[in-house]
Amino acid sequence: MRIDPFGLERWFAEYEHEADIMLAESGIRSLDASRFDLDPGKLDYVIPTNGDPEFRASVGDRYGRSADEVLFTCGTQEANFLTFLSLLGDKAGVGDGTPSSDGAGDSAAVGSGCHAVVVTPTYQALHAVPDAFGDVTRVELEPPEWGLDPDAIADAARDDTAVIVVNNPNNPTGRYHDEAAMRAVYDVAVEHDAYLLCDEVYRLLAAEPHPPVASFGRHGISTTSLTKAYGLAGLRFGWIAGPEAVVERAWRWKDYTTSSPSLFGQYVAKQALGRRETKILAENRELAETHRAIVAEWLDRHGLDWYDPVGVNGFVTVPDGFDDAESFCRTVVETESVVLAPGGLFGFPDRFRIGFGLPTSELEEGLERVGRVIETATAEGGDVDAAGGA
Known part of the structure; x- marks a missing residue:
């Protein structure tokens, strides 16, 4: 590789x-640590290693997802990395690579393809990582409007497409693709029995944020963190929200990366996503x-x-x-x-x-x-x- x-x-x-x-x-300027209680007590691992179940349930509510459909990660970078590992077929897969159900009816088969469609320009990890594991087709946004074209994405999708990747709002252009365009891209993912992965790390900086992709349906996956919109980059705290089969498979990979999320990160994140939010x-x-x-x-x-x-x-x-x-x-x-x-x-x-x-x-x-x-x-x-x- x-x-x-x-x-x-x-x-x-x-x-x-x-x-x-x-x-x-x-990202936005960093908040001062003095705004938070910084004493989590004993400096142990987060147990269970996918994150506190009640906190995962609370985050899942934001997407219409359960606790088992959320995995806490070390920032959005790890969230995306684990998701790609989970989706891009036997070349990168865990276990025997057989399709899995996400518990919500018929769904995209986890690990059933090695192809990704990635909307670019974007943060390099969103195309370089899937390109390392499988095959990537880029769909370029065109200046000066940088508009998302669902038809171009449909043309790029193949029978072995496992995931379509969009960063929204987009880095580096700042273009915020509207909900109708995103739902049209989601429909392309459904048609190809694939997933739509949206890196939404800037979403909550919008005055009127669109619904997250993980709330669209069982083919939707959202990744994010508290880094860009909350000004808490040093927490290294993010998550994946999506179908249980994908999240479970990502958790298996996480055992080999960071084991558990940061204890400090989870402790302060509970405060940031609570009354202070x-x-x-x-x-x-x-x-x-x-x-x-x-x-x-x-x-x-x-x-x-x-x-x-x-x-x-x-x-x-x-x-x-x-x-x-x-x-x-x-x-x-x-x-x-x-x-x-x-x-x-x-x-x-x-x-x-x-x-x-x-x-x-x-x-x-x-x-x-x-x-x-x-x-x-x-x-x-x-x-x-x-x-x-x-």
Whole structure:
């Protein structure tokens, strides 16, 4: 099995540690730990290792699912990884690879195919991991609207398609595909006896979130965490919600990855999803909306463009005077110590990803520094290298 290097993580590893400002992060600013009780008592494993049953039942209620249809994980990254392991056939499967029922009537057979349809651009793990286990067909969103096309997904689906993968709202574009389009894609999954996996880690940053895919029916799987919308990245706490057969199979794989979710993560997550939730989400949505307006005004001032995003990511056109996004982003970080993400990491070298979920003062300082790079390039009428010359 071979997996491609994770381009975005390698880019961050090259620049993030030494840079002054991280203007490429895809989540909301982190909450202070002092807002929570941090004493869970004895530092043991979470028992049972799939998560506290009452808490899983509470999370399952959000999807119309039972406790046995929820598995707690170390962030959305593990949730997606375990789901792919569970779905992509005998090449990656657990046990004998025979089809399993999810307990809700006829359902997609778990482990019955090695093909995935993945809507891109998206977070690299959502196509690189299934490509390592099986065969991937990408369906590209097209700029400038980045609209989801259910017909294109239907054309890409095959008899051996096990899963269709969508990130909604989308990273890096910020496009929030509407419920009708998502339900049409779900129907494609049903027609092919496959699953629709939706990474919904940004969903609750929307002012009016759509219903989660796991609530659509027995072919729907939702993955998420408290990282992006709640500002709790350090908890490393997420989950899978979906058919019991998929969740059970993912739990078998989890025995070989992280064994159990984080005890601290589960303890604080109970608080974040309890009485504190409404206040946390209201604060974070307000911050996201305020910052989106700040960035939109900055883009207009510098003649740049994006699709008006939901969440805290935008996919921005590269300024004039630079060969591509990598050239621009290297100049920015090496002259102004601000990290952006080149769009080539997502397959679009003429764009860069900007994250605007960081504290307001850092955002404004970062934009001012990036603006200086753009203004220098405009004044000199050509490429500006990392040393600041024409």
